[in-house]
Amino acid sequence: MTRVTRFAGRDPGPAARVAGFIAHLRDNGLRLGVAEAETALSALNAVSATSPDQARRAMRAVCTGCKEEAETFDALFDSYWMDAGRVRQKVVPTPSNSISDDVHSSRDAKGSEASASGSATAPDGDDGAADSDGTGKLIATAARNLSRKDLRDLVRPEEIAEAEAVARRLGAALRDRRSRRRIAARKGDRLHFRKIIRHSLATGGEPLRLMRKKRPDRTRKIVALCDVSGSMSVYAQVFLAFLAGLLRADTAADAYLFHTRLVRITEALRDKDAMRAIGRMSLMADGFGGGSKIGPSLALFSDTYARRFVDGRSVVLILSDGYDTESPAIMDAALAKLKKRGCKIIWLNPLKGWVDYAPVAEGMAAALPHLDLFKAANTLDDLAALERELGAL
Amino acid sequence: MTWTELQTALGGEGYVASDDLAVALHLALTLGRPLLLEGAAGVGKTEVARTLAATREAQLIRLQCYEGLDASQAIYEWNYQRQLLSIRASAEDGQTGKAVEDRIFSREFLLERPLLAAITQDTPPVLLIDEIDRADEEFEAYLLEILSDYQISIPELGTITATSRPIVILTSNGTRDLSDALRRRCLYTYVAYPDRTTELAILKARCPEVEAHLAAQIVGFVQKLREEELEKTPGVAEMLDFAGALMGLGIADLTDDPATLQATLTTLLKTQTDQAQITPEVAGRIAGRAA
Numbered sequence: 076m077t078r079v080t081r082f083a084g085r086d087p088g089p090a091a092r093v094a095g096f097i098a099h100l101r102d103n104g105l106r107l108g109v110a111e112a113e114t115a116l117s118a119l120n121a122v123s124a125t126s127p128d129q130a131r132r133a134m135r136a137v138c139t140g141c142k143e144e145a146e147t148f149d150a151l152f153d154s155y156w157m158d159a160g161r162v163r164q165k166v167v168p169t170p171s172n173s174i175s176d177d178v179h180s181s182r183d184a185k186g187s188e189a190s191a192s193g194s195a196t197a198p199d200g201d202d203g204a205a206d207s208d209g210t211g212k213l214i215a216t217a218a219r220n221l222s223r224k225d226l227r228d229l230v231r232p233e234e235i236a237e238a239e240a241v242a243r244r245l246g247a248a249l250r251d252r253r254s255r256r257r258i259a260a261r262k263g264d265r266l267h268f269r270k271i272i273r274h275s276l277a278t279g280g281e282p283l284r285l286m287r288k289k290r291p292d293r294t295r296k297i298v299a300l301c302d303v304s305g306s307m308s309v310y311a312q313v314f315l316a317f318l319a320g321l322l323r324a325d326t327a328a329d330a331y332l333f334h335t336r337l338v339r340i341t342e343a344l345r346d347k348d349a350m351r352a353i354g355r356m357s358l359m360a361d362g363f364g365g366g367s368k369i370g371p372s373l374a375l376f377s378d379t380y381a382r383r384f385v386d387g388r389s390v391v392l393i394l395s396d397g398y399d400t401e402s403p404a405i406m407d408a409a410l411a412k413l414k415k416r417g418c419k420i421i422w423l424n425p426l427k428g429w430v431d432y433a434p435v436a437e438g439m440a441a442a443l444p445h446l447d448l449f450k451a452a453n454t455l456d457d458l459a460a461l462e463r464e465l466g467a468l
Numbered sequence: 469m470t471w472t473e474l475q476t477a478l479g480g481e482g483y484v485a486s487d488d489l490a491v492a493l494h495l496a497l498t499l500g501r502p503l504l505l506e507g508a509a510g511v512g513k514t515e516v517a518r519t520l521a522a523t524r525e526a527q528l529i530r531l532q533c534y535e536g537l538d539a540s541q542a543i544y545e546w547n548y549q550r551q552l553l554s555i556r557a558s559a560e561d562g563q564t565g566k567a568v569e570d571r572i573f574s575r576e577f578l579l580e581r582p583l584l585a586a587i588t589q590d591t592p593p594v595l596l597i598d599e600i601d602r603a604d605e606e607f608e609a610y611l612l613e614i615l616s617d618y619q620i621s622i623p624e625l626g627t628i629t630a631t632s633r634p635i636v637i638l639t640s641n642g643t644r645d646l647s648d649a650l651r652r653r654c655l656y657t658y659v660a661y662p663d664r665t666t667e668l669a670i671l672k673a674r675c676p677e678v679e680a681h682l683a684a685q686i687v688g689f690v691q692k693l694r695e696e697e698l699e700k701t702p703g704v705a706e707m708l709d710f711a712g713a714l715m716g717l718g719i720a721d722l723t724d725d726p727a728t729l730q731a732t733l734t735t736l737l738k739t740q741t742d743q744a745q746i747t748p749e750v751a752g753r754i755a756g757r758a759a
Contacts, residue, residue, distance in 0.1 A: 106648060114499065121498040122471060122491060129491060136492035140651035142506060145658045255536025268548040276569055280555030
């Protein structure tokens, strides 16, 4: 037990230490309120709190809320309570500037220190872990472009606003009509018994007016994957603005960038300030304008993120020219696997707008059988024009 | 009851709980909080609730979530057909509207669904809300209301307050992110695949008739199989099925008969690609290493 932290003599007592610990967790990106401190104290009463092992387990049950948090918890617990005898100067939390406006790349979040700063600014917190499982399987490439490009040079705020409107319309077009729950509606396909009974009381139990209910429309979740390799850089401006707009318009949408690697940019793009969101995205997207490994990126996507975020109600939107440096077999397998999750796959290819374009690129040809819709798009207007066709899906 | 006693009690019912899980369950019981269990399919999340109910001799009320689950399926519903009949009958008896209304909106005409049933028991039951991630966000909101106040308002009847607080266990396979509000209400434990010794203990508890040598082989085989890149990793339930299949076929050693081993793999591998990937040679190699 020599590693247990010795707290300073002027420390006001266990309650303050626990409050300090909760503040420590909060600084490190766990979302905890005042109520958790209270629960943590009563939890410690319920076990023998002097045993570090039991205290750790009790606090973990109270303070964590998902797998990623549970995994980081041990390190955070050690750093606060098992500080190898170093004296803690201060355990009472001070209201610090935890909502700092600095831009951090959460992709670099490896050590606990870096992850701390990364998630403190991330509004939704769990991007650190989500990204690291993407970076865990990085595909190295000679063609990786190491120069960082600031995407803020490419995208203007007005475009984002415009794209937001387009994305809203697309989202509305992608209604799914498969809800199993029914709501009251004038022209429904089934009787709404609860309402009928209610109204029939007024007519002495005679159901004169028949109320109906129908299946309401459901929105589909849009998952966008944008290719930002060198061959796509001319179109990047439009597509990135579209992604930024999409995530601002639709709170359920999900976005990824890929070139030689795959990066989840959803959390970054959710930043309240549109330009800062683009800034955060460009930090995450280093290698922008480099080579393209579409197949492996899609394979990685369908093995990892798709398992969590793609279901039968999703529409996967791939924005790419289909020029893949890898074997088309990988692309074929990846899309087949993705398709098995029950989603619709839409591929928007900027080159398709060209006269005489044929999908002769091997990768593109391999992808074609799996696609629900294969369309041209290289301007925002093109994207807006998709509205009608998406409705037909 | 301390958490170790709880762990022993669960063990008595044939459930081997890890220390983490036992502490979390103990806290859920003493603090009266719902417990959210997350983990891959087949690690024994649902079984926890069943065993807990058995050790406390409480009733287990189970609500299986699915997409489109709504209040009328989860909380309560009026028995409309009976109400209609009753209205017609009372019209012939010449009863007034007020009397009819009072009668048809009484508890007699209320169909209790799991959530309402759980809070109107005399003794605290174990309420298992299974696969909460399959239900949609709207349902999560209903659930939050009930989990925070333990009361249900029915417009026609008034508020029904809990006569006993159920022990609530939620399970999730993580196919969707749950809302923060729900996570905050609950204690949380991630149930991982058991390690070799724990899994061996589970096998001994569930199938005591398996010999020690074969048991070690079975567990070793399944543990190794989990390291392969499979679409669907076999869980504890599959491991028990596998053991059951081997017992039924009277096999004493995994490495004896590759053909039979391959045949019993149907209990472990549940997709076509997985079955294609684990060829007899691969299975034989894994069995050899596990021995």
